[in-house]
Amino acid sequence: INSDWHGYSNYNALNAKLEHRARGALVTLAYTWAKSTDSKSAAAGIGASGFNGWQGFLNNHDPARDHGLSDFDVDHRLVGSFVYNLPFGNGEKFAGDATGVKNAVVGGWQVNGIYTWQHGFPITIQASDLGGLNDTFGSNRADLVGDPDVGDQTVERWFNTQAFAQPGFGQFGTSGRNILRGPGINNFDFSLFKNFEL
DSSP states (O other), rough: OOOOOOEEEEEEEEEEEEEEEEETEEEEEEEEEEEEEEEESSSGGGGHHHHHHOOOOOOOOOOGOOOEETTTSSEEEEEEEEEEEESSTTTTSTTTTTOHHHHHHHEEEEEEEEEEEEOOOOOOOOEEEETOOSSSSSSEOOESSSOOOOOOOOOHHHHHHGGEEOOOOTTOOOOOOOOOOOOOEEEEEEEEEEEEOO
């Protein structure tokens, strides 16, 4: 049986942005809530995870069981940024009368920052395909036999591995597609600049 390469998807989102501009400063805060679901995130693995992209439906006779979060779904993302020209040098609050070498040293300083926080991308728990059920690369999903939640996640224990098991010979796994999320992003970048006038 050849894989069925059709699919369907749905996307909903809310975007909000706050921006404040002042003399020498710009502050921006942007938030996105989104939910993207589909039955296949990409054909032939283009722009998708290798497992969910290359693999056809787990069961071509039941494509609905593959409907889940898109491989690229991020439900929460917050980005804050600022640009601030420090008030030193000619015409500024401090050393406003500076000229020449003095102004070249104390003036033109700027600090910038970008803070990014977002949830992780969805992940699917795979299993070996015992019995050759799938018609492409032989990937199957694990059986869900317990609660995957571990409470406080750590690098060593991101989800409850005991909640998944190898399906029986010739059986499709019972867990859904993209039912867990991988680690997210929590990152702050800071920079200090010196601008020189020519």
